[in-house]
Amino acid sequence: MLTVADADQLLATHGLTLSTETVPFAEARGRVLAETILADRDFPPFDRVAMDGIAIQFTALADGQTTYPVLAVQRAGEPIQPLSDPRGCIEVMTGAVLPSGADAVIRYEDLSITDGIATLTIPADMVRGQNIHRQGTDRRTFDVLLPAGTVLRPVELAVVASVGQTSVSVLKRPRVAVVSTGDELVDTHQTPLPHQIRQSNAYLLQAALRDLSIDASVHHFPDDIATITAGLSSLLATNDVLVMTGGVSAGKADFVPEVLGGLGIQRLFHKIEQRPGKPLWFGRSADAQRVVFALPGNPVSTTLCFYRYVRPYLQTAMGMSPEPPLFAQLASPVTFKPQLTYFTPARLEATPDGQLLANPLPGSGSGDFTNLTAADAFLELPANPHEFPAGTLVAAWPIG
Known part of the structure; x- marks a missing residue:
């Protein structure tokens, strides 16, 4: 059985390569x-006016000139105009080409215009080149943008x-199919018998994949080896990734690992030293062109395994940098004695002084998916120590 760190390393080693479009x-x-x-x-492709105002020749200002006849107006999108008289000015608009012969722009806020004469209130800090966005100062032709x-x-x-x-x-985005298995599941529009439940994991996974701009198809197969084999064979022929939920534990009807092996999907790991989500299965085809994640069927386990392992893997495959976990301080103590990495749902809270607090949410185990509606992250607590007092800094993996 792998540690969480071992699983991360195997996933990084067996990435999926996607083509382009x-x-x-x-x-x-x-x-x-x-x-x-x-x-x-x-x-910019020209000397660009950065403020509405007037364009002048700075030598006139340096000589103490405070009034300038307005000779023309230069609007954005118009061909360049010349400043024909160095003692005059041209009204200019933000985004316009700087008139030739001008080398400073004075804002409307620093002047008044009456009867075609601009009169300045001159701040002490006016300089040549002010309010001009010079050509090529951001990037030059052929620079990498x-x-x-x-x-x-x-x-x-x-x-x-x-x-x-x-x-x-x-x-390209990967072609992904979501697959659930189990005789106990009926679809959302059906009325379950007393021994059945409506399936929800598949739709959780489909929605979570849509957050990555992946439109995944949803499929369900009963606990029958022949049906699962035929269904997965067809899906492997048309998809890059299968994300499955259910059928990977140790029950008599958990046929998924056996079927995947028979279809030529090499198991790279099965079971991680963690709770919940221990039975997680990951494998790929011999040509490395198809990968399969088979997640435990308990809803909390499904959710955790997707956000902790599947989502970062797919982000990497699509050329993105997976978001690292946040780090938060426990708002209340947590005790967990088994020698396993422990994940627990939590609500994150930012305090006025800039701290991020994690409030663990008690629930009823890995089947209590309604508890997740109050959570926005899973906290990852290492196998040692067993006691995590309030204030302990822990990794938090956001969900949804």
Whole structure:
């Protein structure tokens, strides 16, 4: 049986490699860039007016001139105009090209304009070049604006648009199927018999995957080896990742490990020294093109294993940097005696003095998924020591 650290190492060693695709840039939000975006011109591409006001030649100001006839108006988007008289000025708008011959911009707040004459109230700190965003001061032509591996947020998409690139090469998202097993489960629209329950784990996993912009299909198979074998064989042919829930423990109807082995999926680990979620199973195909996570069927175990192991693995596969855990101080003591890593649901709370507190939530075990509605993280407590007093700094893995 592996430790949590051993499981992390195996998952890192057996990553999934995804190919690339080209998509319209407007549809690339949240995707990972698979190419380098270069500047197609200087940023800004001209000497840019940074404040509404007047453009002057600074020598006139240095000579003590305080009134300037307004010779013209330079608006954003208009071709450059010359400052034909060094003793005059041109009204300029933010974003406009700086008129040729001008080398300073004075804000409207520092002047008044009456009958075509601008009169200054001159602060002592006015300097040549003020309120001008010089050409190329941000980036030069052919500078790297976005390296490959960048996650495309709205601000990065604005950069892509600014260089006139209408499509981008990005890493593909994995094709994922969510699979539940078990005769005890019926679908949400069905009325369960007294010995049955409605399935919920599969829809939890589907929603959690959607948070990664992965649209996963949902499937369910009864506890029958032939049916599970046929179903998984078909799904492995059309998906990169299977995320399963149920059928991986030691019960007489837990057929999933046997079926996966028969389908050529190599087991890389089965069972981790932790509670909950001990029976977690992970494997991949011989060609390393398919991976399978088989999660324990108890809802709390399913939730923990997804956010602690599956989500970071998929983020890495998609070229993202997985979010590390937060670190919080226990608001109340926790005692756990077995020699296992212990995960417990918690509610995180930021205090006015900047501390992050973790409030452990007592529940009724790994089947009590309603307890998770009050939680926003799982706390990870190491196997030793057994006593964790209030104030202990612990890792917290956010959920949802």
